[in-house]
Amino acid sequence: MDVSITVNHQTQHHDVEARTLLVQFLREHCLLTGTKVGCDTSSCGACTVLVDGESVKSCTMLAAQADGRRVTTIEGLATDGELHPVQQSFQANHALQCGFCTAGMVLATVSLLEEIPNPTERDVRLGLEGNLCRCTGYHNIVQAVLAAAGQQP
Amino acid sequence: MIPAPFEYIRAGSPDEVLRALTEHGDEAKVLAGGMSLLPLMKLRLATPGVLVDAGRIEALSYIRDAGDHVAIGALTRHRDVETSDVLAAQCGVLRAVAAQVGDNQVRHRGTLGGSVAHGDPASDLPAALVALDATFVVRGPGGERIVAAADFFRGFLETALAPDELLTEVRAPKTGPGGFAYQKFNRRAQDWAMVGAVAVRNGTTRVALVNMGSTPLRAHAVEAALADGASIADASEHAAEGTEAPADINASPEFREHLARVLVRRALTEAHA
Numbered sequence A: 001m002d003v004s005i006t007v008n009h010q011t012q013h014h015d016v017e018a019r020t021l022l023v024q025f026l027r028e029h030c031l032l033t034g035t036k037v038g039c040d041t042s043s044c045g046a047c048t049v050l051v052d053g054e055s056v057k058s059c060t061m062l063a064a065q066a067d068g069r070r071v072t073t074i075e076g077l078a079t080d081g082e083l084h085p086v087q088q089s090f091q092a093n094h095a096l097q098c099g100f101c102t103a104g105m106v107l108a109t110v111s112l113l114e115e116i117p118n119p120t121e122r123d124v125r126l127g128l129e130g131n132l133c134r135c136t137g138y139h140n141i142v143q144a145v146l147a148a149a150g151q152q153p
Numbered sequence B: 001m002i003p004a005p006f007e008y009i010r011a012g013s014p015d016e017v018l019r020a021l022t023e024h025g026d027e028a029k030v031l032a033g034g035m036s037l038l039p040l041m042k043l044r045l046a047t048p049g050v051l052v053d054a055g056r057i058e059a060l061s062y063i064r065d066a067g068d069h070v071a072i073g074a075l076t077r078h079r080d081v082e083t084s085d086v087l088a089a090q091c092g093v094l095r096a097v098a099a100q101v102g103d104n105q106v107r108h109r110g111t112l113g114g115s116v117a118h119g120d121p122a123s124d125l126p127a128a129l130v131a132l133d134a135t136f137v138v139r140g141p142g143g144e145r146i147v148a149a150a151d152f153f154r155g156f157l158e159t160a161l162a163p164d165e166l167l168t169e170v171r172a173p174k175t176g177p178g179g180f181a182y183q184k185f186n187r188r189a190q191d192w193a194m195v196g197a198v199a200v201r202n203g204t205t206r207v208a209l210v211n212m213g214s215t216p217l218r219a220h221a222v223e224a225a226l227a228d229g230a231s232i233a234d235a236s237e238h239a240a241e242g243t244e245a246p247a248d249i250n251a252s253p254e255f256r257e258h259l260a261r262v263l264v265r266r267a268l269t270e271a272h273a
């Protein structure tokens, strides 16, 4: 079937099988491999992207369900070569180790801060409960999110 | 993991869903948010030949004050339930329970109707709807029927819905902004409840249990004890009566029965505070 998705402001039109997952569409058809597959069972959040601005797990959504919608991946967050404030904050606060969870963490954070612009630490921990970090760098991740929200951690 | 091949039909209206279901019979499955169905399809535990995507039917996504009850469209997402002003004022318990489902990503896609139609006794919202004595509006080829929550859940992943029927609306009685509690016990964030207990006060006090049998269950013995004037502590001791708690990697039936008693006591205490 024809699926057309606006990925990072660009129309991506591909003829795919109906069973194609959104993450496959992004990685294998759009060749955007910044989105990672961790668990592949909707538990870890590594595959998180934004659909119409809201975080979703792209391993548990069909490309067909995103047809006609706006998708943002980690490749689409920077503007004119300047990192998104959340990316900058992850860098400044050393919120990544191996980096495998990072794209998903950053996008989950962008969505969270859209919904709760001034979160408490508890809001951040609950808001990111769908994202696992195997390097267990949660402390710095939470600090980075609070810093990105403009709060002194 | 990729689902087995299927034919994909995007429905624009409830009638289009019903037509596709009638045409394809047992082969077809409705897709709402996909948060339960897609994981099953990826594991090939479900292999529908036809997937009827109802996820874009705007007409089934609403929360409105309907006089003596709140009407919620089946395709309303958990996120919209959890942030609804109408529910905050008229049925606070549903808002609070929706906020406990999975994680943000899951709540951005999963729907109230999907939670109900899936019929998983470990799900949070069905127990709340059982405690509320909610009713469900079901549409099939022969028209519409109304099913009480108490008659809807038949067994593990088994409901009163026929394969050619669509759940269109959930009707929740107005219980006001407070007077409820939901105690959900799990060991990891984001997980399903090992056991959960919902208490709702609305004239009488009603209690329902998550994951204590093959369906969400009313704790009738607790309710009866309370109606007879028993204290919360004494009434809660009846919480495991009439249940059939499952054994799994998380807990033995005995541990679940213990949890039920403790969680019911906590829920009642909180709901009466």
Ligand SMILES: Cc1cc2nc3c(=O)[nH]c(=O)nc-3n(C[C@H](O)[C@H](O)[C@H](O)COP(=O)(O)OP(=O)(O)OC[C@H]3O[C@@H](n4cnc5c(N)ncnc54)[C@H](O)[C@@H]3O)c2cc1C
Pocket: A042, A043, A060, B029, B030, B031, B032, B033, B034, B035, B036, B037, B038, B039, B074, B075, B100, B101, B102, B103, B106, B109, B110, B111, B112, B113, B114, B115, B116, B117, B118, B122, B123, B124, B125, B161, B165, B166, B167, B168, B190, B191, B192, B193
């Ligand atoms: C990581 C993760 C964590 C989760 N944690 C929890 C949790 O803590 N608590 C909890 O309660 N749930 C949890 N869930 C499940 C979640 O609540 C699902 O959203 C919900 O169970 C199903 O809703 P859906 O809209 O996604 O339905 P779908 O997955 O699309 O459908 C589920 C089933 O219902 C049928 N169906 C859906 N809508 C209708 C309708 N209107 N009429 C007829 N049939 C219909 C489908 O055919 C299918 O059989 C979790 C899910 C995930 C992926």
Ligand code: FES
Pocket: A036, A037, A038, A039, A040, A041, A042, A043, A044, A045, A046, A047, A048, A057, A058, A059, A060
């Ligand atoms: S890869 Fe999608 S949630 Fe883990």
Ligand code: FES
Pocket: A095, A096, A097, A098, A099, A100, A101, A102, A132, A133, A134, A135, A136, A137
């Ligand atoms: S940084 Fe390695 S998984 Fe999170």
